[in-house]
Amino acid sequence: MVAAPFRYRRTTSFEEAVAALCECGDGAKLLAGGQSLVPMLNLRVARPDWVIDINPVGAEPIEKLDGVLRLPALTRHRAIEQSELVRRCCPILAAATAHVGNPRSRARGTIGGSLAHADPSGELPCVAVALGAEVTVRGPDGDRRLPVRDLLVSFLTTSLRPDEVITEVRVPLQPARAGWSFLELTRRSSDWMVVGVAALVELDAAGGVAGASVAIGGVADRPWLVPPEPLADLLGEPPEEALLARVADRVSGMLDPGDDVHASGAYRRRMAAVLGRRALAEAAARANQEPDR
Amino acid sequence: MSDPGRQRIVLEVNGDRREAWVLPSESLLDVLRDALGHHEVRYGCGEGVCGTCTVLLDGEAVSACLLLAVQAEDRSVLTVRGLASGGEPHPLQVSFLRNGAAQCGFCTPGMLLAAVALLQREPRPDRERIRRELIGNLCRCTGYSKILDAVEQYAVQAAGRSGTDG
Numbered sequence: 392m393v394a395a396p397f398r399y400r401r402t403t404s405f406e407e408a409v410a411a412l413c414e415c416g417d418g419a420k421l422l423a424g425g426q427s428l429v430p431m432l433n434l435r436v437a438r439p440d441w442v443i444d445i446n447p448v449g450a451e452p453i454e455k456l457d458g459v460l461r462l463p464a465l466t467r468h469r470a471i472e473q474s475e476l477v478r479r480c481c482p483i484l485a486a487a488t489a490h491v492g493n494p495r496s497r498a499r500g501t502i503g504g505s506l507a508h509a510d511p512s513g514e515l516p517c518v519a520v521a522l523g524a525e526v527t528v529r530g531p532d533g534d535r536r537l538p539v540r541d542l543l544v545s546f547l548t549t550s551l552r553p554d555e556v557i558t559e560v561r562v563p564l565q566p567a568r569a570g571w572s573f574l575e576l577t578r579r580s581s582d583w584m585v586v587g588v589a590a591l592v593e594l595d596a597a598g599g600v601a602g603a604s605v606a607i608g609g610v611a612d613r614p615w616l617v618p619p620e621p622l623a624d625l626l627g628e629p630p631e632e633a634l635l636a637r638v639a640d641r642v643s644g645m646l647d648p649g650d651d652v653h654a655s656g657a658y659r660r661r662m663a664a665v666l667g668r669r670a671l672a673e674a675a676a677r678a679n680q681e682p683d684r
Numbered sequence: 685m686s687d688p689g690r691q692r693i694v695l696e697v698n699g700d701r702r703e704a705w706v707l708p709s710e711s712l713l714d715v716l717r718d719a720l721g722h723h724e725v726r727y728g729c730g731e732g733v734c735g736t737c738t739v740l741l742d743g744e745a746v747s748a749c750l751l752l753a754v755q756a757e758d759r760s761v762l763t764v765r766g767l768a769s770g771g772e773p774h775p776l777q778v779s780f781l782r783n784g785a786a787q788c789g790f791c792t793p794g795m796l797l798a799a800v801a802l803l804q805r806e807p808r809p810d811r812e813r814i815r816r817e818l819i820g821n822l823c824r825c826t827g828y829s830k831i832l833d834a835v836e837q838y839a840v841q842a843a844g845r846s847g848t849d850g
Contacts, residue, residue, distance in 0.1 A: 392730055399708030399754055422752075429750040430731040432709070442708065444755065493820020494798065495747045496732055581733070581819045 394432035397439050403447045405529045405558050412554040413531055415441040421556060422446065423465060423504030426496040445556065450501075455480055460562040464503025464526075468492075471502060481562055483571035483589060487518040490573070493581040503557040506539060509549050509613065512583035516543055517608030518573060520616050521589035524562045530555040543613040568601075569593040570678030572670040575608070576662050578653060584609045585654045586662040590670035592630065594678045600625040603671070607663055610648040617642050630675035632668075639667030693757045697722065698766030706753040713737045713748035715756075716763065724764050724793050728822075735821030738794035739763050745801035764793035767800065776800060776838045785834035787825035794821050799835045808843050811836050 400415070402408040412419055418440030422428055431437035450463035453474050460481050462471065471477050471488045478485045491497055491505070491514050505515040506526060519539040527536050531554055539560075542549050551557070565571070575587030587608040595601040603625055605617040621641045628634055643664035648656040690705040697720060704719040713730075716722040716739070725748055728736035732747040739748045740762040767774040776796055779785070786792040795818065802809055802817040809817065814835045815828075823831060 393711070393714065394709040396707065396709050399752070401754075425750050425752070425755075426732055426747075429711070429752070433711070433730045433749065442752070444752075446755065493733070493735070494802075494817055495735065495738065495745050495820050496750075498744045498746055499750070580816075 392433050392435060394429075395435055395438045397432070398441050399444065400441060401444045401447055405445070405448060405556055408443055408445050408448070408556050409529055409531055409554060411441075411443045412556070415443065417553055419443055419553075421507070423507070424467065424496075424500035425504075426492060426500040427504070427508045427510065453477060455564070458564050460484075460564060462502050462560045462562070464557045464559055465501045466503075466560075468497035468500045468502070468505075469494075472497060480564055481522070483518055483522070483573050483591065484515075484562060486571075487514045487573045487589065490514045490575060490577075490584075502560050506542060506560065507549060507551065507557055509543050509545075509547050510583065511546055511611060511613050512585075512587075512609045514573070514575065514584065514587060514608070517584075517587050517606050517614040518589045519560065519562070520614040521591055521604050521606035522562050522565075523604065524560055526557045527559045527561065528555045529558045534558070536561070540614075540616055545612040565591060566593055568595075568678050570674040570676065570680070572673035572677070574666045574670045574673070576666065586610060586648075586659050586666060588663065588666040588670040590667070590674040592625075592671060592674035592678050594630070594675065595627075598629055598679070599627045600630055600675070602626075603674075605642070605667065605670070607642075607646070607667070610646045610659055610663055615646070617645075621645065625671075630671065632672060635671040635675070636664075636668045639664045639671060642667055691754065693754060695756045695758065696760040698761070698763060704753070708752065708754055710753045711749050712739070712751040712753045712756050712761070715753040716748060716761070722763050722765065726790060726793065728790075728794075733820070733822070734791075735794040735798060735818075736791050738797045738821065740797055740801055743801065743804060745798045762797070764796055767796060774800070775842065776803075776835070779834040779838040779841075780831075783830050783834035783837065785826060785830040791821060791823040791825075795823065795831055799838075803835075803839055803842065807839070807846070809839060814839070 420439040422444045450465040468488050524539045572590045575584040589606045591604045593602040603622045606614045608614045648659040650656045694703045716725045726736045728734035730749045732750040737748040
């Protein structure tokens with residue numbers, strides 16, 4: 392298949408991109424890495440009147456500043472995967488990024504693009520939700536910030552207004568003695584997740600659980616951030632296998648995933664329990680090894 | 685606003701300066717094949733999954749089907765035809781031949797270019813690293829083992845030729 396005709400505009404700044412969005416109206420799509428949009432164009436699933444290319448805007452280096460890791464929206468997956476700073480300050484993000492697509496899609500794909508695409512089976516939306524990441528969004532009236540969990544509304548749908556563009560992603564740095572795990576089940580290694588779990592576990596000085604954040608992908612129309620209530624059973628307790636299994640079972644019991652060609656809903660729920668237990672255990676084990684950052 | 689007509693792009697393909705009049709909706713793959721005669725770049729899935737249209741864009745392996753031709757303006761593109769020099773095949777191509785790493789040959793250009801990109805970035809990848817890097821290049825004939833053999837053997841030889849660190 393070849394894409395239906397569209398008009399193309401190249402922009403060199405986010406301001407210019409916003410102006411172009413205002414001018415071109417509803418029929419415009421922003422082109423970042425193009426690893427999701429261009430297949431949709433080629434399959435004619437998407438038929439925009441205008442494609443506004445923001446690649447020439449480029450990306451500044453990833454930086455660490457007062458408690459957050461700042462990633463410009465057009466940071467390519469490969470840059471995240473290879474960044475020493477990300478590996479040190481936010482290893483779960485580097486690890487999850489290595490699971491995105493194939494090496495060619497990681498050479499082009501961007502973190503801002505992945506979040507704006509809002510695929511419920513995407514790795515980065517799931518991890519961003521678990522991390523409590525925020526995006527900065529630019530529109531005609533200036534910038535606003537919102538948590539990724541408020542950005543992601545439903546399947547391929549965000550709360551971005553038609554004239555807004557994501558300019559950066561801000562990931563809060565994790566406390567000392569916090570461990571992480573990202574596990575996913577895929578049919579083939581470059582596929583989207585059938586189910587994926589991102590878990591962060593913080594331990595107190597006595598080795599009890601001080602906090603946990605878990606997001607599950609592939610089980611709803613957007614990554615599901617596990618609410619505090621089922622995770623509260625962990626607090627103050629040592630992260631023993633039986634407890635983690637009980638919590639993971641409770642969490643998976645709250646899910647109602649749908650059936651599709653890749654897996655039945657029941658299988659997905661079962662896998663969420665298995666991966667949830669393993670991810671909590673791995674995160675707790677890593678928290679035990681974690682030196683002060 | 686400009687009209688949806690063709691626009692002129694200039695790019696470098698295998699070291700030669702080329703120009704083409706392209707529609708914004710045309711992929712680099714379309715333009716390489718239809719306008720510039722590079723039929724060695726093959727159309728497989730059109731979704732960036734199969735890897736048979738892999739080209740190196742400024743040295744980096746990308747899916748030509750997922751890049752708009754207009755995005756290749758002023759960029760340097762390498763296809764498999766640009767790997768050989770002076771009529772001699774690239775040593776990785778020789779290694780593919782020696783190891784029987786090509787059967788029908790449809791995936792071979794993409795495999796070669798993906799491997800070349802890896803080896804430029806990491807001169808000494810181990811077999812598992814090669815396997816992971818070629819995840820996005822599908823082959824329906826070989827079962828992959830001989831492709832891995834060929835890339836691995838070439839990597840070892842190339843490191844031996846240049847390597848004082850071995």
